Amino acid sequence: MKKIDYKWTALSCTTLGALFSVLSGSTLLIALPSIMKDLHTSMSIVTWTIMGYMLVMTILVPSIGRMADMVGRKKLYVSGFAVFTLTSILCSISQTGLQLLVFRMIQAVGGALMVANSTAIVADAFPKRELGKALGINSMIICVASVAGPILGGFLISIGWRSIFYINIPIGIIGTFWAAFKLKETKVPFEKQKFDINGTVAFSAGMLALLTALTLGGFSGWFNIYVLTLFLVAIILLTLFVKIENTVEAPMLDLRLLKTRVLAFAFAANFLNGVARGAVTFLLIFYLQGVKGVDPMLAGILLSPFAIAMMIVSPFSGWLSDKYGVRILSSVGLLISAVGLAGLMIIKPDTPIIELIIWMSIMGFGSGMFFAPNTSAIMGGVPADKRGIAAGLRTMLTNAGMVLSIAICMAIISSSISPDAMQALFVGSQVGGQGIATGQFITGLRTAFTLCFVFSLLAAFISYLRGPSAVWEEEEEEKEDRVYN
Structure with missing residues (x-):
């Protein structure tokens, strides 16, 4: 097969892997009340x-990304597809x-193997001048899955929430074999590389402690002794991880990536x-199924405009970034997102659909x-290895x-409404003003969207501050000649 093909x-x-993982997550999200x-x-x-x-x-x-740079991307990606498929079977019989929680966390290992390698596989296969277009197409398919997921999830709930995992099985089998037979290693991994075990352990344990603290803090309070510990x-x-990475010859995370201004920003x-935007869909499910009292399928349909708009724009933005650069395009995009969040800041119980x-x-x-564009800037700004x-x-x-x-948003909502009322709201057993503090919930919802709005503005400012493209020792033309000729 020719490289150009x-x-x-x-x-x-x-793209099939992205469709697989995103579809699984988006269908599950709409089904959470039914599973509960x-x-x-x-x-x-x-x-x-x-x-x-x-x-x-x-x-x-x-760490998986570093491992892929050492041993190759194909085998890890294919393994991720297989693990994700197998754990879908396990989730379906929970x-x-x-x-279900345990099987989902094992499934995340498969997801990590796919996600850590998919973007790098595309970046290896496409020349830098076409990378934005390729990533735009990939983003468009992700958006299709984001649109279809909640609607499909709403339909599958009428059959039973387990069918959400059943549908993963044929897709996973096809995707695993397609990747196994069609993917190639476009670059030979460097020999005699050492895996940074000490850095990996320090990083993994540190991130586990940090993210667990952030998660528990949102539910049990930020000044809880366990959270503070x-x-x-x-x-x-x-801190130990940063010290290790600055001293080892082959670090798990090359901190030079954060010393280059365009990449850091x-x-x-x-x-x-x-x-x-991480909590927006989660909060709107609360609002639509709890306050508005709509059924899961309609809730899924009502959540689709976000993904539909993103699906339409993504390919064009990737193409435009290849021609005109990233800085203005990505920064304006974040400002536009902030406008949408500003509209949600004034949400009310009777806000028209x-x-x-x-x-x-x-x-x-x-x-x-x-x-x-932002992903293209990152992947096009680093050397192949x-x-x-x-x-x-x-x-x-x-x-x-x-x-x-x-x-953070769950902490805000939790402080505005009692746990019993929140649970009743989530499962839809009490809607509108029937037994729940609707006013307090809406106040918390507005506060959460306001915080999201502020972070979107901050993201736009940081995006605009990026500098010129990164320059590495390996010339782009030499890299492309090696890959495509």
């Missing part, structure tokens, strides 16, 4: 099926909320955008302008931002 094959493999009622489990357990998955992904992707442990371990904007659709569409338009690390770091920061977003 292989790039589209590689894109098809990674059917398994007779607590709200904290079902929330952790989402949070725990993101936590494991956040911890693992940087009998308790705790079982976890924060202290995280600070110590992550691109990564920071990625993280802040995760904080800005059409108004919600407008604000979500604006948010999706802005996000579509940001994602592909650092792409796994860069992709892993980008995913880690996005997920960390989303974990922080949900934790």
Whole structure:
């Protein structure tokens, strides 16, 4: 197969993986109230099926990215597809909320293997001048999954929430074999590389402590002794990690990536955008199924404008970034997202659905302008042997931002409404003003959206501060000649 043709094959493999993982997550999100009622489990357990998955992904992707740079991306990506498929079977037969949580966290290992390698595989296959377009197409497919997921989830709930995992099985089998037979290693891993075990252990333990503290703080209070202890442990371990990375010959995370201005600000904007939008869908599910009293399928349809707008814009923004650069495009995109969040700041119990659709569409338009160009700036700004690390770091920061977003917003909501009322609201057993403090909940919701708005503005400011493109010792033309000729 010619290299010029292989790039589209590689894109098809990674796109199928993205479709697989995003579809699984978005269908599950809309099904959480049904799972909670059917398994007779607590709200904290079902929330952790989402949070725990993101936590494991956040911890693992940087070290997996480094491992991929050492041993190659294909075998890890294919393994991730297989693990994700197998754990979908296990999730479908879960009998308790705790079982589902455990299987979901194992599933996150498969997700991390796919996500940490997919962007790097695309970056290896496409020349830099076409990378924005390729990532834009990839983002568009992710948006399709984001649109279809909640609607499909709402439909599948009428059959039974377990069918959400059943549908993963044929997709996973096809994707595993397609990647196994079609993907190639486009670069030979460097020989005699050492894996940074000490740095990996310090980083993984430190991030686990930090993200657990952020998550628990949102539910049990930020001044809880266990939360404060976890924060202290995280600070110590992550400080030790930085010291290790600055002394070892082959670090797990090359901190030079953060010393280059354009990359540092691109990564920071990625993280802040995760904080800005991570909790939005989660909060709107509360609002639509609790306050508005709509059924899961309609809730899924009503959540789709965000993803539809993003789906339309992403390919064009990627193409535009290839021609005109990233800085203005991504920064304006974040400002547009902030406008959508500003509209949600004035949400009321009787806010018309059409108004919600407008604000979500604006948010999706802005996000579509940001994602592909910013990812292209990151992946096109690092040498080939650092792409796994860069992709892993980008995913880690996005997920960390989303974990922080949900934790903080849940803390805000929890402080405005009693736990019993929140649980009743979540499962839809009490809607509107029937037995829940609707006014207090809406106040908390507005406060949460206001915080998201502030972080979106901050992300836009940081994005604009990025400097000129990174220059590495390896010339781009030489790299492209090696890959394509």
